[in-house]
Amino acid sequence: MDGYLGGYAVVGLVLVAGVLFVTVSFGANRLLRPDRPTAQKLLTYECGVDPVGGGWAQSYVRYYVFTFLYVVFAVDAVFLFPWATVFDAPGFGLATLVEMFVFLGFVAVGILYAWRKGVLSWV
């Protein structure tokens, strides 16, 4: 369990233990539970009335534009995390700081643009 990837092997151990945990509990559940399905039971729940049409209804996803903003900020975070560990280490200096501020400025323009466009409010 040493070396750079050794740590990840231990995380993999947790994953294996998790799969084991789920397998055992589902196995026990399968053996213990009753299984008497009827047509009525297998309908989807619709507050007491019979469901009309399929479940995968078309619905308007409000805030779908947020996913674009999310991508912007996820990329932002990818650059921010490593920068945050070294930004004031010796040898990096003011240029490192200002460069990141310029980058954050661009990201902020993104959210300001969305704000101005009214994307962030309920339509």
Add this chain to the structure above:
Amino acid sequence: MKTTAELIADDPLWLSIIKVVAIFAFGVVMTLFMIWLERRVVGRMQHRPGPNRVGPFGLLQSLADGLKLAFKEDIRPVVADKWVYFLAPIISAIPAFLAFSVIPFGPDVTMFGHHTALQLVDLPVGVLVILACSSLGVYGIVLSGWASGSPYPLLGSLRSAAQVISYEIAMGLSIVGVILRSHSLSTSDIVNAQEGGWYFWLLPVSFVVYAISMVGETNRAPFDLPEAESELVGGFHTEYSSLKFALFFLAEYVNMVVVSALATTLFLGGWRAPWPLSAIDGGVLNTGWWPILWFVGKTFFFLFVFVWLRGTLPRLRYDQFMRLGWKVLVPVSLVWIVLIAASNALWNTPGVTTGQRLIFFGVGIVVLLVFALLLPDKRVADDEEFVPVTGSGYPLPPLDLSVPKSPPRRRLPAAPEPAEREMEPAAVAAADKETGDGSL
């Protein structure tokens, strides 16, 4: 003196397996205990006893409920997507446990004759692992809602997707604040860096943003929109039953424990003893097995706040919730990051006088003011006809709907007046008739 990472790397396999089992036991026991605690505390807040039948003080109630769920029939709707429906609860439960692997429960101890640290693994990117696990858990919710083939779960999963996307950003940005000070993504390094002072008062803005976004991230009240009982029946788990339903519950509570443990690690000094206790006998309470006590105590503080919030606040409306995330938390975090990065760099630069630092801060404040002035104002309706309802254009009847004043009712006029009024036209007509007759 070895670092924590080196210490843990020396663990033999059997010790790692013991720690993995301990992590699972911790997660499951905390879940059972938290469900009981939540029901008791919320019961107390609502003047009712809560569960008190099974075991002393009803402590075994959640165990009984869990066992009962395992004995229940498992119903899968015919329209559901079989495999995705089956995998979704597993996808949401396993990453919750995975996140525990990098949480430092305590410093160096001797366990079964082996010198090690109370932490399963100390990855150099520990915080990112936890963020990744919490993102993976969302897949479980989104896929469960989609695979059920039913409108309520579908709506719940859509809400969950938008919600977690928004609050993940705020959470990540608040963690950047911590890393700007600790210069490391490893959780044990972050705890070590807090020896001089805990980050919750060194980085108050980051702490507040994290505390809000951790409630949003775990779908807990007042941000429990994906499973809003009064709107979506049960949200994403409406169609689930038996053990799969229990797994969703397990995932939710383990996630709560994980974000609380992360909050403890990042902001409350991790396993460090609180101040008056840490001074006793040269810090003896910060060594050995004692730190587990402080760690669990601080984690329970956050867990209690979760329950407290649930007992106190009503659920936010969806648009209010998104507005808080994008218009408040994200901009505030961005400005805060710039602020602490600049001040940190300024303090660490040699040869800068206090006067120059003050000038820099003055410039910073001016820039902030300009930024604040550039923000678009709230649009004020200058139309006289516009009746403000609830503060937003949400397409529902407003809750504070005021009934418009009824128009002033015409008093029943006194008897002679209508007689006169009716007389007048009639008299005019009669007069016309007369003149007409006269002209003819």
